[in-house]
Amino acid sequence: MADHEEPMERLEEALRELAARPPAVTPAAAAREIAARIESRGRRTPRLRPAWAWTAATVLVTGGIALLLRVGHPPPAGSDPVAGARAPAGAGLSPAGTLADGEVLIWLDAETPLYMSFAPPAGARGDGGGS
Amino acid sequence: MGNQDDEELVRAARAGKTEAFSALVERHWSRLVALARAIAGEGEAEDVVQDCLLTAWRRLGSLREPAAFLAWMQRSVTRASVRRARWRALRLSLGSVAEPRDPRPDPASGSVLVELLLARLAPRQRAVMHLTVVEEMSDSEIGARLGIGAASVRSHRRRARARLGPLLRDAGRPAGTR
Numbered sequence: 001m002a003d004h005e006e007p008m009e010r011l012e013e014a015l016r017e018l019a020a021r022p023p024a025v026t027p028a029a030a031a032r033e034i035a036a037r038i039e040s041r042g043r044r045t046p047r048l049r050p051a052w053a054w055t056a057a058t059v060l061v062t063g064g065i066a067l068l069l070r071v072g073h074p075p076p077a078g079s080d081p082v083a084g085a086r087a088p089a090g091a092g093l094s095p096a097g098t099l100a101d102g103e104v105l106i107w108l109d110a111e112t113p114l115y116m117s118f119a120p121p122a123g124a125r126g127d128g129g130g131s
Numbered sequence: 132m133g134n135q136d137d138e139e140l141v142r143a144a145r146a147g148k149t150e151a152f153s154a155l156v157e158r159h160w161s162r163l164v165a166l167a168r169a170i171a172g173e174g175e176a177e178d179v180v181q182d183c184l185l186t187a188w189r190r191l192g193s194l195r196e197p198a199a200f201l202a203w204m205q206r207s208v209t210r211a212s213v214r215r216a217r218w219r220a221l222r223l224s225l226g227s228v229a230e231p232r233d234p235r236p237d238p239a240s241g242s243v244l245v246e247l248l249l250a251r252l253a254p255r256q257r258a259v260m261h262l263t264v265v266e267e268m269s270d271s272e273i274g275a276r277l278g279i280g281a282a283s284v285r286s287h288r289r290r291a292r293a294r295l296g297p298l299l300r301d302a303g304r305p306a307g308t309r
Contacts (some may be wrong), residue, residue: 014245027160038286
């Protein structure tokens, strides 16, 4: 036990010595440097300074999720091989894989299709909009 | 400013007095650098602490208890140092920075080179060792600084000691007997 304890005690002592070693930059110099940097930034830098970074990260994550939804779970055999593929115009909305114009199919997983149908506003088409 | 306590200085700094914030920096700089040095290493420590202090200046308004400024800074520096150390380890694995040397006794003094031993630990283990030994904090206080539970703190400390034990015994032996 003593064999084990003694080196550990020496290490703890060395840790305290390391912590007691003065930093290369003295506290007074550090305080001056930080005050100068605060002043040079106009005192109150907006908290959302790296907004561009958050925007970029959000776009990347959203894009990644969209990509995963499209290619991560291929549709079952017999259905459209590519999610979102369009079927010939006039075809009805059908789980068999035929999509009408303005319809989009996304496979959330191998068994969960998500159909979306897009249509121009009622006033533009004159027939009452989409589903 | 030197006689004011942290709470008064934080309140003054919140009012925009940079000299009050400078007094806080001057008061806690060495202690925070020691913490960062134990976790992220000598080369990164002062940079990490300076970044954390500048962030703290901007976010002083979110500090609920002005008297807890030091604890708030310790949490910030601990976490930033862990992130910096992990980033350094990643760069190390990609070969863009030099690998730490093997822990051996200093031939001049015969003492263990503690920094090289610390480099063999995971960043959180280094943090736990420093906060335990130097700051003499309880497990729950350490957990609060690291954002983990007290049980995890104990686990990190146990693993750190298990990792360091053989290295310490090795480092204590004469070179020919290893």
